[in-house]
Amino acid sequence: MSLSNWIWTDDQQHFLTENSIVASFFESCAQLKIAFAILTSNGDLLVHNKAFSEIINRDLGWKALLKKEIFLMRSMKKEVALIEHQTKNDEKEQQFEILLKMQLAEEHTLFICQIEEITEAYNCESLILDMNYQLTQKIKEINQAQVKILNQEKLVGIGQLAAGVAHEINNPLGFVKSNFKMLDDYFREITKLLIRLKSEFSDFKKNCEEDDVTPSAKLFFEEIENYIEASDYKYILEDYEGLFQDTSVGLERVEKIVSGLRKFSRVDHMMSFTEFNINEGLEETLMIANNEIKYDAEVIKDMQYVPLTYAIAGEINQVLLNILINAVHAIKEKGKNFKGLIKVTTRSDEKYIYCEIMDNGMGIKTSDQEQIFMPFFTTKEVGLGTGLGMSIAYDIITNKHGGEISFISEYGLGTTFKIKIPIRKVDVDTVDEFMNI
Ligand SMILES: Nc1ncnc2c1ncn2[C@@H]1O[C@H](COP(=O)(O)OP(=O)(O)OP(=O)(O)O)[C@@H](O)[C@H]1O
Ligand SMILES: [Mg+2]
Known part of the structure; x- marks a missing residue:
C-alpha cells in the first residue's frame, strides 16, 4: 500500500505500517486534489498530503496564517472556521478557501484543515459582480435619459402651446395697455374738470344767494346739488386712483407672464452668441439683485478664473x-430673524464652466423636486410666482447652450443649483446655428 502522497515523519511512517486501516484511510485522502492536513492545537503540521505541501510551500506566510487562525478559533472557542485568503504566485493573484475544523482526539485537540483554490470561481464572481454593476449603471443612465427625453418632449409640447397662448394674449394686451393709459389720462382730465366745475358751482351759488335768487334758480341749484350728492362722486374720486393702480399692476403682471412665455417658447429666438465671462455675469446679476438680497442674506463669492465662452449673455444672466x-x-420663508446665506461658486475644466448657487433657505420638499423645471410649477402664493423662472432657466441652459442644470436640496436646510455650460470657442449668430455645431 502506497502512502507516497502523504508527507510523514519516520515515527508516523512506522505507526501506519503497523495499522493498515488507518493507513488505507490516509491512502484514500491522499488521492484527493484538495489540500488536506491535520494540525496540532498550536498550529503545527502533524500530517498533510502532497497537494497541501504544494500550496503552503509556495508562500512563507501560510504557516503563520494557519497558526494565527487556530489561535483565534481556540480563543473564541470556535469549532469551525471558513477563511478566504489571497496570495500572489508568479505575479498572479490566487484566491483560496481554508476550512478549519476542530477535532477532539482522546486528550488531544487537533485541527483538520482543507485548502481549496477558488481563483477561477472568485474571478468569475467578481467579473459577474462587475458586469452587474455596469449593467445597473447603464440601466440607471437609460432611465435618466428617458426621464430627460420625456421632460424635453413635454417642454417642447408645452413650449408650442405657450407660444400660441403668448401670441394670442400679446396682441390684445398691446391695445388694452395703450387704451388703458389713454383712459387713465382722460379720467384725470375729467376729474380735474369736475372738481373745477364743482368749485365754480359752489362759488356761483354763493354769489347768487347773496343777491336775490329767483325761485326757479333756487330749484335749479337744489337739483344740481341733489344730483351731485346722488352720484357718490366723492367716493368715486377716492376710489378710482387705487383701481387704476391695481389694474396697472395686473396688466404689468400679465405682460411679464406673456414675456416669460415668449422666452420659454423661443418666439424671439434670434439671439446672438457673444463672448461671455460667467464671473462678470454673476457680478452684474448680483448688482441687479442686490436690493432684493441685501436685507435677507449675506453673499459669499467663491469665484475662480474661468475661461470665456460664447453664450447669450442676457439669457444666462x-x-x-x-x-x-x-x-x-x-x-425669507425661514422668517425675519433668520441669517440667510447665498454662496456663489464658479469653476472650470478644459470642457465646461461650472457655476453653483447655494442657499440656506427652506429647501424643496422631496415630493416637489421632480416638478421644479416644469412650467407653471410654483409653491408661492397667488400673484407672487408665475412658476416660469426655472422652466425658462432649463430651456436656456440645456436647449440653447447645450449645458446642464440640476439641483440638490434638503427640505429645511437649503438648496444648491448647479449649472454646467460647455466652453464654446466658436462665434455663432443664432441658437439654431449653435445647436447644429
Ligand atoms: N432655491 C430654492 N429654494 C427653495 N425652493 C425653490 C428654490 N428654487 C426654486 N424653488 C421652488 O421651485 C418653484 C419653481 O420656481 P420658479 O422660479 O420656476 O417659479 P417661482 O419662483 O415660483 O415663480 P417665478 O416664475 O416668478 O420665478 C418655486 O415656487 C419654489 O417652490
Ligand atoms: Mg422664481
Whole structure:
C-alpha cells in the first residue's frame, strides 16, 4: 500500500505500517486534489498530503496564517472556521478557501484543515459582480435619459402651446395697455374738470344767494346739488386712483407672464452668441439683485478664473437672476430673524464652466423636486410666482447652450443649483446655428 502522497515523519511512517486501516484511510485522502492536513492545537503540521505541501510551500506566510487562525478559533472557542485568503504566485493573484475544523482526539485537540483554490470561481464572481454593476449603471443612465427625453418632449409640447397662448394674449394686451393709459389720462382730465366745475358751482351759488335768487334758480341749484350728492362722486374720486393702480399692476403682471412665455417658447429666438465671462455675469446679476438680497442674506463669492465662452449673455444672466431671486425667497420663508446665506461658486475644466448657487433657505420638499423645471410649477402664493423662472432657466441652459442644470436640496436646510455650460470657442449668430455645431 502506497502512502507516497502523504508527507510523514519516520515515527508516523512506522505507526501506519503497523495499522493498515488507518493507513488505507490516509491512502484514500491522499488521492484527493484538495489540500488536506491535520494540525496540532498550536498550529503545527502533524500530517498533510502532497497537494497541501504544494500550496503552503509556495508562500512563507501560510504557516503563520494557519497558526494565527487556530489561535483565534481556540480563543473564541470556535469549532469551525471558513477563511478566504489571497496570495500572489508568479505575479498572479490566487484566491483560496481554508476550512478549519476542530477535532477532539482522546486528550488531544487537533485541527483538520482543507485548502481549496477558488481563483477561477472568485474571478468569475467578481467579473459577474462587475458586469452587474455596469449593467445597473447603464440601466440607471437609460432611465435618466428617458426621464430627460420625456421632460424635453413635454417642454417642447408645452413650449408650442405657450407660444400660441403668448401670441394670442400679446396682441390684445398691446391695445388694452395703450387704451388703458389713454383712459387713465382722460379720467384725470375729467376729474380735474369736475372738481373745477364743482368749485365754480359752489362759488356761483354763493354769489347768487347773496343777491336775490329767483325761485326757479333756487330749484335749479337744489337739483344740481341733489344730483351731485346722488352720484357718490366723492367716493368715486377716492376710489378710482387705487383701481387704476391695481389694474396697472395686473396688466404689468400679465405682460411679464406673456414675456416669460415668449422666452420659454423661443418666439424671439434670434439671439446672438457673444463672448461671455460667467464671473462678470454673476457680478452684474448680483448688482441687479442686490436690493432684493441685501436685507435677507449675506453673499459669499467663491469665484475662480474661468475661461470665456460664447453664450447669450442676457439669457444666462436671466438664469442666474431667477436662481438668486428664488434663493432669497426661500431664505425669507425661514422668517425675519433668520441669517440667510447665498454662496456663489464658479469653476472650470478644459470642457465646461461650472457655476453653483447655494442657499440656506427652506429647501424643496422631496415630493416637489421632480416638478421644479416644469412650467407653471410654483409653491408661492397667488400673484407672487408665475412658476416660469426655472422652466425658462432649463430651456436656456440645456436647449440653447447645450449645458446642464440640476439641483440638490434638503427640505429645511437649503438648496444648491448647479449649472454646467460647455466652453464654446466658436462665434455663432443664432441658437439654431449653435445647436447644429
Ligand atoms: N432655491 C430654492 N429654494 C427653495 N425652493 C425653490 C428654490 N428654487 C426654486 N424653488 C421652488 O421651485 C418653484 C419653481 O420656481 P420658479 O422660479 O420656476 O417659479 P417661482 O419662483 O415660483 O415663480 P417665478 O416664475 O416668478 O420665478 C418655486 O415656487 C419654489 O417652490
Ligand atoms: Mg422664481
